[in-house]
Amino acid sequence: MTTRQKRRQMQRRKKQLRRIRRRLRAYAARALVLTVLLLVGFLIIKGAIWILKSPEKLEDVFQGARIIEGGEEEPEGSPLIVLDAGHGGRDQGTSAGSALEKEINLAMVKKLAEELRAAGAAVLLTREDDTKVGLEERAAYANDKEAEIFVSLHCNFCEDDTGVKGVECYYRESSPEGQALAESIVRRMEEEEEISCRGTRIGDFRVLNKTDMPAVLVEMGYLSNRNECADLTDEAYQKLMAKRLAEGILANAHPSEPVSEKK
Ligand SMILES: [Zn+2]
Secondary structure, X not given: OOHHHHXXXXXXXXXXXXXHHHHHHHHHHHHHHHHHHHHXXXXXXXXXXXXXXHHHHHHHHHHHOOOOOOOOOXXXXXXXXXXEEOOEXXXXXXXXXXXXXXXXXXXXXXXXXXXXXXXXXXXXXXXOOOOOOOHHHHHHHHHHOOOOEEEEEEXXXXXXXXXXXXXXXXXOXXXXXXXXXXXXXXXXXXXXXXXXXXXXXXXXXXXXXOOOOOEEEEEEEEOOOHHHHHHHOOHHHHHHHHHHHHHHHHHHHOOOOOHHHOO
């Protein structure tokens, strides 16, 4: 090959390379534009869904919670109590085997509502079925209804020590009324032989910090403890726990008239 031929070949190759590079750049630009368009489209759709859904969701929460006496007005002089079953929907809380916290909380809230209603209290629930309710929504609901007492029910879990068990009753810091309510509940728990109790504690929980009324969060026991987990899923134990919880709540709501002395 002469030098001239070699040079021509080199030039041809360079031209080819340039063409390929140009084409690649064009493809890359198109891909970029397409990605941006897809992203913008996705965000618009997502935003539209959010705007359409959120007011509905809030409405559901407020409609879902209603007075448990067939929508009757609350009895004169009875305290309005908002009960809050922790977690729900996709948020199942803690769990051990088939025992799910969200289910135990809901079952307990329903039993507790029954006990309180039987004693003449007006009761509202933040959720009555397996739906997810935001923490702020739960507190806002109790505030909106001007509840006098807020009680949130949960189950605990201790990964490091399966021996740990017992009820813990939390109240927000510098809330003497919340503390009194927690102490009243714990007193009833301690009187009950079948229930272990670990006492009252200060708790930094959103549902406690955002509620305006005396509020407690009850960790009803540890699912990590085999015996307590079995108890918490047991119908009879749930009823007993609900009874003691109701007594503790009402003893504090009417300190001069303890439930046990009522005829
Ligand atoms: Zn929980």
